[in-house]
Amino acid sequence: MTNGRSLDPAASVRSRCSRANTSSANAYIALDVDEEPAVDVVNKIGAEYFVVSSDYPHSDGAFPEAIQQFLGLPLNDEQRRKILWDNCARLYDIAAPAAPLTRDQNAVSAAE
Numbered sequence: 578m579t580n581g582r583s584l585d586p587a588a589s590v591r592s593r594c595s596r597a598n599t600s601s602a603n604a605y606i607a608l609d610v611d612e613e614p615a616v617d618v619v620n621k622i623g624a625e626y627f628v629v630s631s632d633y634p635h636s637d638g639a640f641p642e643a644i645q646q647f648l649g650l651p652l653n654d655e656q657r658r659k660i661l662w663d664n665c666a667r668l669y670d671i672a673a674p675a676a677p678l679t680r681d682q683n684a685v686s687a688a689e
Contacts, residue, residue, distance in 0.1 A: 608660060610644070610646040627660045
């Protein structure tokens with residue numbers, strides 16, 4: 578702790594989030610796809626209020642490699658699912674799909 582402030586970024590986010598009452602989903606945190614230090618915060622406070630950010634269409638953004646960069650972060654599958662889909666769907670009130678959003682890669686053609 579320096580000058581009364583914690584050097585732990587997760588502690589700072591936890592403190593601000595508790596003041597903002599995120600337990601009722603009033604706030605979300607945009608996770609830039611190349612922010613590896615944010616992984617520590619996700620691991621410490623949970624992935625429930627993080628959403629992915631590609632910074633598109635800014636010229637200094639990660640697009641079009643944004644998702645590859647995000648998938649390269651050391652997060653587990655559950656954290657990735659929450660950040661890429663669950664939290665965004667909750668934020669925008671999007672219903673869960675009736676079936677998995679996958680398809681057989683062998684059946685995909687270049688014409689699609």
